[in-house]
Amino acid sequence: MKRKICVVTGTRAEYGLLYSLMNKIKKDDELELQLIVTGMHLSPEFGLTFRQIENDGFVIDKKIDMLLSGDTPAAITKSIGLGVIGFADAYQALRPDIIVVLGDRFEILAATQAAMVSRIPISHIHGGELTEGLIDDPIRHSITKMSHIHFAASEEYRKRIIQMGEQPDTVFNVGTLGIEGIKNTSLLTKDALNASLQFKTDKFFLVTLHPTTLEDSTAENQIKILLSVLDEFQDYKVIFTKTNADTDGRIINAHIESYVQQNKERSIVFDSLGQLRYLSAIKHCKAVIGNSSSGLVEVPIFLKPTINIGDRQRGRLKADSVIDCNFEKNEILRAIKKGISDDFLIKIQTMNQVYGSGSTSEEMIHVLKQFTLDTILKKKFYDIV
Template sequence: MNRTICVVTGSRSEYGLLLPLMKRILEDNDLCLQIIATGMHLSNEFGLTYREIENDGFFINEKIETLLAADTPTGIIKSMGLGLIGFADAFNRLKPDILVVLGDRYEIMVAVQAAMIYSIPIAHIHGGEITEGAIDDSIRHAISKMSHLHFVSTSAYRDRVIQLGEQPERVFNVGAIGVDNIIELELLDRQKFEESIQFTLGEQNFLITYHPVTLSDSNSDMLITELLAALDCFPEARIVFTKPNSDADGRIISQKIDEYVQRNTERAISFTSLGQLRYLSALQHMDVIIGNSSSGIIEVPLFNKPTVNIGSRQTGRIKGPSVIDCGESRKDIAEAIVQAISGSFREGNTKANLSLYGNGNTSARIKDVLKCVNVKGIVRKKFHDIHPNRGEE
């Protein structure tokens, strides 16, 4: 009897990372792939990206609506409640052998909560990481504690998951799954990329990926205004924006980006979703990537490109020398961009460092574990105490 692996995806970026794993599960005759699409995938505002999943040849078993019109904390909490009800019904129908989730978003946490009550074994990808500037940090660790198999991207993150009390034999250091796409996808050359986005790049090009800083003392309106003001210091640069996720205040940032593009139609363009192929293709044609996304830390360095990492959202994540951390003021951001595009920095600090997040083949390694692991009794977790005798001293 085939083992059923259910993958939950709620956002475009997460799906792009999961894509190679989903393909490998689908191609394995001993495994049966189930897919649940939720969150931003089902929202017209965020591009109805569930269509990308279907266009890639996958069948979506369940679509679970979660997003409400508001992106306030109240609206997000209500979305989580709506999602929990939907996942309860979905798992009752699908009854998967293993649930696979990635990352740290709130719709993923409610999926895991429902699966935990159903005693479905949960496999979590990208646990053990630290992002002190966002509530994602707490969500990620909570998901780890509800999960039974852990696929982490570095040895330091493996140690941290074990420190949370997880059994070492169930924590696998497989590298970052995003590396697989960089190695395996045939990326678009400059001409094809420009045709795909209907926008002509210039001599200097910036890619902006900026998300709400959910634990910041400053408001999103002010923070995005500072970033956009910094970009005005580089009037010759062509700018490609990818819009934020559905976190609190995400719509404020999107609105400010739209207004900026309207004022700068000749040199700026924005996208709700570039999709994995166009996004990774964009990285190879940009001079600098600016924002506060994890991709600037994990994937971008593999293209020998610098990242300007703004503010505290990614504080605590392991970074290579091509990542420039800066403050949130327009002055700090502009100075960091100047440093990033300087010839001396690019020559000295943008050498690819695959050793930080692995050398690829991550999805194949995850698939092999999912296929072969003994799940009998796995949901009965035992806390692994790294100092078992300390209380007796």
């Protein structure tokens, strides 16, 4: 009998990372892929990205509509509750042998809570990491404690998961799926990218700014500062991707849309670029600006500078191509000027990568196929002596 592997995805970025793993599960004769889609994928506001999943040839077994129209803390909390109810029903119908979740978002917290109570083993990707400026940090660690198999992106993160009391033989350093996705994707030429975007890029910045839920300054203040900085680079065009469905995300999106309306010749905004166009945009841009995790994981593979603003990614491993700065206009200006300078670009061409070699999904498949699930639910706390 095939082992039923149920993958949960709630955002465009997460799906882009999971794509290669899902494809391998789907093609494996010993495994059966089940797919639950939720969160932003089902929202018209965020581009109904479940359609891209279907266009890629995947069958969606269950759709769990959990997002409320607001992005206040109360709305997010209620969304988690709706998600737990929806996942409980989905698991009862699908009866997976194990679920696969990635990251630290509230949709995934709902998925793991329901799986834990349903006594379904959980495998978690990207545990052990730190993002000190977000509520994602305690969410991620909570998911780790509910999970039974752990796929860490580095040895440092593997050790931190063990430090949290997880048995060493359940924690695997497999690198990140992002690197593998890049290596297995035939990226668009610049002309093809321009045609797909219907926007002549020339030289451009790729910008994604998410809310920083534990930072002192407001989302409105942060996006205003960033937009004022971009005005200083009139000879650069700007491609924006919208924020995730986090608290105050709509505030950021509204300011970006207004900015693009006033700067149509040099800027454009997308709900979602999709994996191919997003990676192609990284390949051809002059710098990636904002606070997305992709700036730390995927962008360094292209030997491109990342201008990482604020505390959202504080605590994560970073390559030499990442330039940190605070939400202050002059700091961001200096960081961008440094990033696009010839000296910096030459320096990062020979830097070391920090997130693996690109065989991640194969290593995960091996573990998911071979790991004994009969007794895995009875977890013991591992004390480091």
